[in-house]
Every structure is written in structure tokens, then in C-alpha cells.
Amino acid sequence: xxxxxxxxxxxxxxxxxxxxxxxxVYGYELSxxxxxxxxxxxxxxxxxxxxLRLQKNKWISGEMRSSDTGPRRKYYTLTPDGKEALELIRSxxxxxxxxxxxxxxxxxxxxxx
Amino acid sequence: xxxxxxxxxxxxxxxxxxxxANEKYYSNILVYIRSRFSLSERAMEELLMEMLEHLLEGQQxxxxxxxxxxxxxxxxxxxxxxxxxxxxxxxxxxYGIQLIVGVLGWMVLSRGAILGILSFFQPVDEQLYLxxxxxxxxxxxxxxxxxxxxxxxxxxxxxxxxxxxxxxxTIAGGVFGVLVFGLFMGIAxxxxxxxxxxxxxxxxxxxxxxxxLLVSQWIARKNESTY
Numbered sequence: 001x002x003x004x005x006x007x008x009x010x011x012x013x014x015x016x017x018x019x020x021x022x023x024x025v026y027g028y029e030l031s032x033x034x035x036x037x038x039x040x041x042x043x044x045x046x047x048x049x050x051x052l053r054l055q056k057n058k059w060i061s062g063e064m065r066s067s068d069t070g071p072r073r074k075y076y077t078l079t080p081d082g083k084e085a086l087e088l089i090r091s092x093x094x095x096x097x098x099x100x101x102x103x104x105x106x107x108x109x110x111x112x113x
Numbered sequence: 114x115x116x117x118x119x120x121x122x123x124x125x126x127x128x129x130x131x132x133x134a135n136e137k138y139y140s141n142i143l144v145y146i147r148s149r150f151s152l153s154e155r156a157m158e159e160l161l162m163e164m165l166e167h168l169l170e171g172q173q174x175x176x177x178x179x180x181x182x183x184x185x186x187x188x189x190x191x192x193x194x195x196x197x198x199x200x201x202x203x204x205x206x207x208y209g210i211q212l213i214v215g216v217l218g219w220m221v222l223s224r225g226a227i228l229g230i231l232s233f234f235q236p237v238d239e240q241l242y243l244x245x246x247x248x249x250x251x252x253x254x255x256x257x258x259x260x261x262x263x264x265x266x267x268x269x270x271x272x273x274x275x276x277x278x279x280x281x282x283t284i285a286g287g288v289f290g291v292l293v294f295g296l297f298m299g300i301a302x303x304x305x306x307x308x309x310x311x312x313x314x315x316x317x318x319x320x321x322x323x324x325x326l327l328v329s330q331w332i333a334r335k336n337e338s339t340y
Binding site for chain 2: 043045048062072073
């Protein structure tokens with residue numbers, strides 16, 4: 001597994017929630033959107049275990065829409081609980097990125113001077 | 114809302130639009146996932162339909178199943194299974210009852226049919242010995258239960274094998290068949306005409322069997338509507 005997908009693992013739930021927050025999507029659409037923003041080394045199938053987990057947590061709800069012809073799709077929408085979870089992920093991510101970026105840039109003096 | 118049965122039907126039809134390689138990859142996963150009885154059937158079929166639609170759409174964009182779901186289908190299926198909701202206890206119980214009533218129905222129905230046909234040629238004994246019958250019923254249910262569990266174990270083990278080894282299956286099936294035959298001979302010998310007997314004519318048996326099968330169907334439909 002590449003470093004990027006290893007790093008992405010923990011935050012993928014948040015990414016999926018953020019996309020579903022904007023609009024109701026189905027699986028293929030969701031994976032296309034992830035790829036479009038640049039998360040293109042996540043294998044497309046990865047979203048299904050994620051979607052199942054988010055449904056289990058009651059953060060999203062899925063509805064199989066009936067159509068007599070053409071594809072049968074399951075559309076996902078964010079629940080109020082999911083909205084709350086997403087807000088939490090957002091604020092936690094914000095708190096992480098600043099110190100991590102600073103550290104990785106090597107701009108921290110380690111108190112040596 | 115679409116029923117689970119309709120989803121399964123639709124899955125069968127749509128699967129035919131897959132390319133040969135994609136169909137093989139997908140069908141292996143399908144068999145592997147469906148062999149899990151403890152999982153919610155509804156969730157299972159919805160997910161399988163999503164995967165199938167995804168694969169069909171990806172296929173049109175020139176993608177293969179390996180590219181979409183990864184090179185290790187068993188690992189992928191295990192990952193999905195780990196996140197899938199369990200079947201509700203109530204549904205599992207109803208499913209068990211439906212199966213028992215169904216097996217009982219077939220037994221009573223075939224007894225009626227066999228005695229009915231025989232009665233045209235020779236006088237038949239229409240007595241039903243309660244203890245013998247109970248022993249036979251327990252044995253049949255046990256065999257159906259064990260048979261199904263063994264079959265699912267086998268399916269799970271071999272789902273992703275490149276060359277399906279039919280000889281292993283043949284041998285296992287043969288051994289099972291011999292054991293079943295032995296069990297029935299044993300019951301016929303040790304439980305012959307045991308217990309109080311009641312008069313149960315073949316026509317009544319035929320009708321009762323038919324009725325039990327109807328009840329089993331009714332439970333199945335009842336069960337489906339509670340998802």
C-alpha cells in the first residue's frame with residue numbers, strides 16, 4: 001500500500017461525508033468525485049466498505065431507487081448525526097494540519113537554541 | 114420499494130451484460146458473500162447490486178473488475194463482510210421456522226403421494242407411528258441443517274479457486290450420502306413401528322403437506338416484508 005493511501009485511510013470517512021453533504025450521490029458518482037479532486041490512487045471499490053460503515057453508524061442513509069429500465073442505484077444522504085460527525089472531523093482535522101505541516105516542513109526549532 | 118427477491122432476479126439478468134473476465138470475478142464474490150447466512154439478506158443484495166452497477170458502468174469506461182475492486186477479491190469481500198449488518202434475530206428465527214415447516218411439508222406431502230400411488234396396486238398401511246415419525250423428522254432436519262452448513266463452508270473455501278476441484282466435492286458428497294443412508298437404515302431398524310399409532314390416510318397426508326408448504330411460503334413472505 002502506498003504511503004498516500006496509508007495516510008488517507010483515517011480521513012477517508014471524512015472525505016466521503018463531505019461529498020455526500022454537498023449532494024446526494026450513488027456509488028459510482030462518489031468514486032468519480034473522489035478521483036476528480038485528486039484522490040485517484042484510492043481503488044474505487046474502497047468506498048463500499050466505507051459506505052457500509054457510515055450507514056452502520058447512522059451517519060448516512062442509503063435508499064435504493066426504483067427504476068424500471070436502466071441502472072438501479074442506491075443514493076446516499078447525510079443524516080443529522082452524520083452532519084455532527086463531519087463537523088467534528090472538520091475541526092479535528094484543522095487542529096491537526098497546522099502542527100503537522102509545521103513539523104514536516106522542518107520549521108520547528110527543537111528548543112536546542 | 115423494490116423487494117429483495119426482485120433485486121436477486123434483476124441481478125441475475127444484469128450479470129449477463131458483464132464481460133467474461135468481469136463476470137467470473139464478480140460471481141466469485143457474489144457466491145462468497147451470499148454464503149454468509151448470518152448477514153442481513155437485504156443489505157447483502159443491495160450491496161451486490163451496487164457493485165454490479167458499478168462494474169457495469171466501469172466496464173463501459175474500459176475498466177476491469179481488478180482495477181475497480183483490487184487484485185485480491187477474497188480480501189476485498191472479507192473487508193465488505195466485516196462492515197455488513199447482521200440479520201435481525203427475529204428474521205433468522207422466522208427463517209428457521211420456515212425451513213422446518215417446509216421440510217415437514219415435503220415429508221408429509223411425499224408420504225401422501227407415495228401411499229396414494231401404492232394404494233392403487235396393493236393395500237397400504239396408513240398408520241402413522243408417532244415415535245418413529247418424530248425420529249425420522251429429527252433426522253431429516255439434522256441432515257438438512259448439517260448439509261447446508263457443510264455446503265456453505267465448502268463454497269466459502271473454494272469460491273476463489275482458479276480450478277474448481279469437483280473431485281473433492283464429489284468425495285465429500287459421497288461420504289455424506291453414505292452416512293445419511295446409514296442413519297436412515299438405523300432409524301428404520303431401531304424405530305420401526307414405535308409409539309402410539311394414528312390413522313392418517315394418504316389423501317389427508319397429501320392435503321396436510323400441501324397446507325404446510327403454503328404456511329412455509331406465507332412465513333417467507335411475512336419475513337421478507339419486515340426488512
